[in-house]
Amino acid sequence: MAGDKLVALAGVAERIIASHGGEQYLAGLWRSANLLWRVDITCWPYPRPSESRAPTWSWASIDSEIRSWSWNWPESKYPDISFMASLVGIAIIAHPKDYHKTGKVYGSRLEMRGRLKKVPRP
Numbered sequence: 161m162a163g164d165k166l167v168a169l170a171g172v173a174e175r176i177i178a179s180h181g182g183e184q185y186l187a188g189l190w191r192s193a194n195l196l197w198r199v200d201i202t203c204w205p206y207p208r209p210s211e212s213r214a215p216t217w218s219w220a221s222i223d224s225e226i227r228s229w230s231w232n233w234p235e236s237k238y239p240d241i242s243f244m245a246s247l248v249g250i251a252i253i254a255h256p257k258d259y260h261k262t263g264k265v266y267g268s269r270l271e272m273r274g275r276l277k278k279v280p281r282p
Contacts, residue, residue: 165188165213165214165220166187166188166213166214166220166265169188173185186218186250186251186252186268187214187215187217187218187220187252187265187268188214188218188219188220189218189219191250194228195217195247195250196228196229197219197226197227197228197229198226198227198229199222199224199225199226199227200224200225200226200227202225203224203225206222206223206224207222207223207224208221208222208223209221209222209223213265214265215252215265215268215270217268217270218265218268244274244275245272245273245274245275246272246273246274247270247271247272248271248272248273249269249270249271250268250269250270250271251268251269252265252267252268253265253266253267253268253269
């Protein structure tokens with residue numbers, strides 16, 4: 161079932177956490193490496209599930225192909241690139257009765273700092 165994406169990955173995520181430690185796992189993503197992703201443009205418009213199962217900032221919230229983006233570019237090749245936003249805080253909320261830091265997510269918080277730009281609607 162599509163709604164079980166995070167539950168299905170829970171065992172794998174727990175093994176990785178146990179063997180590598182320290183890494184923060186958030187709704188199917190590793191904080192240090194996976195927060196930058198996008199929907200494959202060939203899948204637009206993509207279907208949204210009728211029931212929420214993951215935060216909108218997680219790939220698990222949609223039923224579509226995704227692509228990861230990497231910002232590990234060498235500075236010598238792209239010297240003028242600068243980040244316009246930064247991640248201040250991120251957290252997931254699990255139900256207290258069945259708390260499982262790698263399983264189903266019941267709520268989330270994502271806090272960023274940056275500038276906003278008004279974009280005209282078509």
